[in-house]
Amino acid sequence: MERKHIEQLLENVAAGKLKVKDAVSKLETLPFEDIGFASIDNHRNIRSGYPEVIFCQGKTCEQVAEIMLKLSKDNNNVMGTRADKQQYEAVKEVLPDAVYFKEARIILFSRNPRIKEKGYIAVVSAGTADIPVAEEAALTAEILGNTVERVYDVGVAGIHRLFAKLDLIRSANVVIVVAGMEGALASVVGGMVDRPVVAVPTSIGYGSNLGGLSALLSMLNSCANGVGVVNIDNGFGAGYLAAIINRQK
Template identity: 60%
Template sequence: MDIKETRELLESVKNGSLDIEKALKKLEDLPFKDLGYAKIDNHRELRVGYPEVIYCAGKTVEQVKGIVEFMITKGNNILGTRASKEIYEAVKLICPKAEYNDKARTITIKNKEVETSSTYIAIVTAGTSDIPVAEEAVVTAEIFGNKVERIYDVGVAGIHRLFDRLNVIRQAKVIVVVAGMEGALASVLGGLVDKPIIAVPTSVGYGANFGGLSALLCMLNSCASGVSVVNIDNGFGAGYLSSMINKL
């Protein structure tokens, strides 16, 4: 339940169109619902503006199904990250409108329309191998009501490809840069644009990449200002933060 819905509920009680007992029924699961294996935070959208997201990795198929079954009753849009195809197939059985992005490994269920931002987020990758992490950011940003422009495979090994799309990138309100190996693209873009950059290091690369550590350290040490960094392969975190910035 978000702020708008809570206000409408209280107005309904005030004007007499909803009795107190029915209103209490709607509020009985606030602030959380205890399923035994999970405590679903129904109060989160009211507090921070976005509903709880299901991190599917490490959960059983039955646990994710149980969480989704309850969350559907609240009418919010639902996002599940790091979901296997097996989990998606199980969720699809209880909610036929569930959609799966196999690159991002995300499940989305759209239960209500969210106003889409007039400004957009540019999500940029250095290489094609970085697309799965970028797609997680795309799906996250879109389900929270943001326009997104994808600019993929424009890394520094062929920097002329970046310049070809620079006008689109510069018009974004916030930019997410996804890169592995040495992660140089975030710093390069930081010297070319006047918008905040969220850098996402990926685990793409050979041995000395150390599973994304080299890209993480390079991004943290960017000589260009205006670059912030999220965790390795954390497309969700970048998509969430970019949505907050885009909607300021």
Template identity: 60%
Template sequence: MNTEELKEILSKISSGDISVEEGTEILRDLPFKELGYAKIDNHREVRVGYPEVIYCEGKTVEQVKGIIEFMLTKNNNILGTRASEEMYEAVKTICPEVEYNKLARTLTIRKKEIKAPETYIAVVTAGTSDIPVAEEAAITAEILGNRVERIFDVGVAGIHRLFNRIDLIRGARAVVVVAGMEGALASVVGGLVDKPVIAVPTSIGYGANFGGLSALLAMLNSCASGVSVVNIDNGFGAGYMASMINKL
């Protein structure tokens, strides 16, 4: 439930279109729903503009299914990150329209259309191996109501590939740059665009990459201004932040 929907309910109670009892029943699950193993934050969209997202990793299949089963009673789009195929199959039994992206490991259910701004978000990867994290960012931004342009495999090992797509990248309202190895692409893009760059270090790389730590430190030490950094492999965090920027 967002702020406008809440205002509409209160207005209907005030005008007598629905009774106080009916309104109370609608609002009964605010601010959260207690499921025993989870407390679903139904007030989050009112507070921050976006509904709660389900981080599926570490949860059981039945827990994920139970959370989504309740969330389906609300008129919100649903996003689950780090989901397994087993979780997808379980959710499909209660919601056949659920979509699963194997690369991103995301579950998405679209319950309502969100009007996207005319501006868009660019999601850029250094290599093909970085695409799973980039897809998590892109799908997150899309389910939150944004247009996304994907520009993949344009890393510094073949910098001419980046310049071939630079106009598309420069046209974005925010740019998500996903890179492993030494993570240099974020600094390069940051020096070429006048928009916020959200850098995502990935765990892709050989041993001295230290599971993404080398890319993380390189991005944090970027000499290009306007580059911010999220955690290793955190495509969701980057997509969420890019959406907030795009809708300012």
């Protein structure tokens, strides 16, 4: 991909569509661009097919806004995760078309929607309290060009709710299962589908849940085959992984 990108630059120069100095500038910043407080990975889209995603938590509003503005120059879709409303307001000042998804805590600047992958990804949550993490996963997958079907509040305490949605879940190319408490839903779903299952433990639960550790260990010890596990509350990681799997499909 990198060679193809460079060849395209040279072709544009030869055709008079791009000045030599502009081509040199693009080549200089192709691997990354140092802006002092951050090194922006301009190579990510070429290398992996998706642009760099900004983890906003811990960054100042000004830092998030500047990074998103820089990335927007060469990418049609730029996403910031774990963002708050103040960071979004700062981004909106420099990118007026940016939108904020409060529940998922995602900022999105999108110039052109990505082409949809075939099939869909199912995002399944055990309880309503798990929806913020489930939405982070679902929106991530959608932003990366996938159709997503949401199946929420179908935990094992009322497992008949899950059975009512099994046809929809089984028809997905990939299934993301988001659950807190003891995290049992991932094993149940994993034993009922012939698709890859990406399990996401959440920090939702009472004291012995240990901030999601109980759910994480349950999912890691799942007896169901085909279940992979991401970190606690990592909806973004689950959505990204599911998007890659669906792209191969």
